[in-house]
Amino acid sequence: MKLFDVYPLFNIEIVKGLGCHVWDTEGIEYLDLYGGHAVISVGHSHPDYVEAITGQVRKLGFYSNSVINSLQQTFADKLGKACGYDDYALFLVNTGAEANENAMKLASFHNGKKRIVSFRHSFHGRTSAAVRVTDNPKIIAPINETALPVTYVQMNDADAVETELKKGDVSSVIIEGIQGVGGIQMPDDRFLQDLRELCTKYEVVLIFDEIQSGYGRSGRFFAHQHAGIRPDIITVAKGIANGFPMSGMLISPMFTPVYGMLGTTFGGNHLACAAAISVLDIMKKESLVENAEKIGDFLIRELRALPYDGIKEVRGRGLMIGIEFNESIKEARTKLLFEEKVFTGVAGTNTIRLLPPLCLSKTETEDFLFRFGKVLNIGV
Numbered sequence: 001m002k003l004f005d006v007y008p009l010f011n012i013e014i015v016k017g018l019g020c021h022v023w024d025t026e027g028i029e030y031l032d033l034y035g036g037h038a039v040i041s042v043g044h045s046h047p048d049y050v051e052a053i054t055g056q057v058r059k060l061g062f063y064s065n066s067v068i069n070s071l072q073q074t075f076a077d078k079l080g081k082a083c084g085y086d087d088y089a090l091f092l093v094n095t096g097a098e099a100n101e102n103a104m105k106l107a108s109f110h111n112g113k114k115r116i117v118s119f120r121h122s123f124h125g126r127t128s129a130a131v132r133v134t135d136n137p138k139i140i141a142p143i144n145e146t147a148l149p150v151t152y153v154q155m156n157d158a159d160a161v162e163t164e165l166k167k168g169d170v171s172s173v174i175i176e177g178i179q180g181v182g183g184i185q186m187p188d189d190r191f192l193q194d195l196r197e198l199c200t201k202y203e204v205v206l207i208f209d210e211i212q213s214g215y216g217r218s219g220r221f222f223a224h225q226h227a228g229i230r231p232d233i234i235t236v237a238k239g240i241a242n243g244f245p246m247s248g249m250l251i252s253p254m255f256t257p258v259y260g261m262l263g264t265t266f267g268g269n270h271l272a273c274a275a276a277i278s279v280l281d282i283m284k285k286e287s288l289v290e291n292a293e294k295i296g297d298f299l300i301r302e303l304r305a306l307p308y309d310g311i312k313e314v315r316g317r318g319l320m321i322g323i324e325f326n327e328s329i330k331e332a333r334t335k336l337l338f339e340e341k342v343f344t345g346v347a348g349t350n351t352i353r354l355l356p357p358l359c360l361s362k363t364e365t366e367d368f369l370f371r372f373g374k375v376l377n378i379g380v
């Protein structure tokens with residue numbers, strides 16, 4: 001059987017990883033400034049993480065959500081403390097899209113309304129409701145089109161949001177902490193404060209998709225915490241279990257759970273919880289949120305200071321950084337990968353996205369800047 005060919009692949013197979021480095025089948029070493037698309041939070045194959053997963057699977061890999069799994073509560077307790085949402089409740093699922101799907105569903109159960117307000121250039125996943133609120137017609141199939149009324153609004157336009165919420169039929173507003181796929185676009189703190197007020201005023205559920213921007217990446221546990229606000233539901237995935245498929249929703253006390261309202265076979269399974277607990281332990285032990293802030297500030301400063309006219313803007317917070325060029329970055333990114341052995345991400349045609357593991361060191365950052373400088377033909 002052949003593979004269903006939907007991914008344009010680089011001709012590289014990664015077979016080993018450690019910290020911020022990965023190796024291919026030829027033994028060639030790469031610096032990983034991409035983290036497998038913001039997934040690697042604590043570094044590749046961290047020994048504590050490896051031990052946690054292997055230790056757990058030796059005991060029990062899986063049992064269903066019909067019996068107590070105390071690992072879920074252990075994880076919830078640690079997560080509540082780490083992110084400052086001790087009073088919220090946790091529901092665990094498997095992928096980012098599934099977390100957003102459940103968040104919008106819970107909002108709709110809660111207020112009985114249907115319409116959703118989303119933002120231009122947003123990305124929230126590829127399942128039915130999640131893709132419907134994603135601002136990309138190319139990945140919305142006909143079956144997704146009519147099922148759900150959605151209005152896309154310009155980010156940072158509080159008046160436009162209010163015009164929609166006033167109509168009285170909006171169930172939830174969904175917004176990324178920092179837009180990732182959209183090119184590292186940051187909502188203004190003031191706009192987020194207005195958005196919080198508007199959602200409270202019009203009794204609309206405010207959902208923050210922190211799937212890419214959360215889990216320490218922005219230099220705070222969640223990107224929205226830079227604006228000092230609290231959403232009603234927060235969705236998390238990617239970095240939560242360092243590559244083990246897992247996601248979740250943090251749910252405010254205003255929601256009442258009802259048996260059978262939400263559910264999943266694999267969500268919160270023993271192996272996923274063991275992985276996620278070890279991620280939080282490592283993040284705490286190695287102060288990775290603080291590291292993301294410190295190294296991110298340094299990297300953003302250095303990138304902004306590069307003597308290179310082709311860079312239009314450097315955006316981001318912590319270790320979620322977009323380098324927008326005046327022209328296509330295809331050649332620079334290809335050179336970075338094949339000549340300088342550095343993995344990076346991309347957004348659109350002109351923006352390089354940096355989403356490294358949160359343990360990126362100063363030396364590794366300087367190494368990246370040196371290799372990036374070589375690609376741009378400037379000595380750094």
Ligand SMILES: Cc1ncc(COP(=O)(O)O)c(C=O)c1O
Nearest residue numbers: 095096097123124125180211212
């Ligand atoms: C902000 C955001 N939301 C949702 C998703 C979807 O996550 P998944 O691919 O795990 O379904 C992504 C994935 O890139 C994302 O960046």
